[in-house]
Amino acid sequence: GQQLNQSPQSMFIQEGEDVSMNCTSSSIFNTWLWYKQDPGEGPVLLIALYKAGELTSNGRLTAQFGITRKDSFLNISASIPSDVGIYFCAGYTGANSKLTFGKGITLSVRP
Amino acid sequence: DGGITQSPKYLFRKEGQNVTLSCEQNLNHDAMYWYRQDPGQGLRLIYYSQIVNDFQKGDIAEGYSVSREKKESFPLTVTSAQKNPTAFYLCASSITSGAYQPQHFGDGTRLSIL
Numbered sequence: 057g058q059q060l061n062q063s064p065q066s067m068f069i070q071e072g073e074d075v076s077m078n079c080t081s082s083s084i085f086n087t088w089l090w091y092k093q094d095p096g097e098g099p100v101l102l103i104a105l106y107k108a109g110e111l112t113s114n115g116r117l118t119a120q121f122g123i124t125r126k127d128s129f130l131n132i133s134a135s136i137p138s139d140v141g142i143y144f145c146a147g148y149t150g151a152n153s154k155l156t157f158g159k160g161i162t163l164s165v166r167p
Numbered sequence: 168d169g170g171i172t173q174s175p176k177y178l179f180r181k182e183g184q185n186v187t188l189s190c191e192q193n194l195n196h197d198a199m200y201w202y203r204q205d206p207g208q209g210l211r212l213i214y215y216s217q218i219v220n221d222f223q224k225g226d227i228a229e230g231y232s233v234s235r236e237k238k239e240s241f242p243l244t245v246t247s248a249q250k251n252p253t254a255f256y257l258c259a260s261s262i263t264s265g266a267y268q269p270q271h272f273g274d275g276t277r278l279s280i281l
Contacts, residue, residue, distance in 0.1 A: 065207065087267035098173075098257050098272035099210075106267065144209070148267045154225070155270055157209040 059083075060145055060158035068164045073135050077161050079145030080127045085156075087148040088128040090119050093160070094141045102143075103130070135165050170194065171273035173258050178278045180245065180252060188243045188276045190258030196271075198264035199241035203227060204255040204275075213256075216241055217264040245278060253280050 061080045069075050079088070087106055091099035103114050105121035105128060112119055118131045128147070132139055142160040149156070171192045180186045192199065198217050202210040212225030216235040230249025235241050241260075245252045256276045261268040 159209040
């Protein structure tokens, strides 16, 4: 089946720094979703992308739908302590496909 | 407020016992989903329902059962046949099951074995 690859498993940054994370696959995806999960809570949708090349922002977050449709990127600018959490990418390969999730990247922000 | 409510937040199961996790949504969404999350793992689909009175097995349905008698409710029963039930369980919903709809999640139920 389709797999989404997120690496590294953990990232450590200093408060105020920018951070970029990506999500790759060997399959073509038609929708990319980025979620953030705080400890003990459910994932919250950050950004949804529907078109190759699309660039969408949500506050300090910017995500892009890769031109090849096999990857997506999430950037967080000027990180703050509340950015700590697990960031998941997810996507659909087709209109009737199930949502596929990456394993997530745990982000830590040092004050 | 519109959203997805999962209860209880924490649940303990004894050996040989069935337990039921509740999921209620007031978003008027047709589709609902149950996922299991283990540490360091992505979300794995247990069951999903596209419409009332219909549901399909996901990737790891063995040892679980569901019902969808009402649009807003999709309870998950973890049966005694599920030998490794300790996990974080997440319920989600989407407007429909197709057409690339984002899924929205509840806050989860953590199930542990006594």
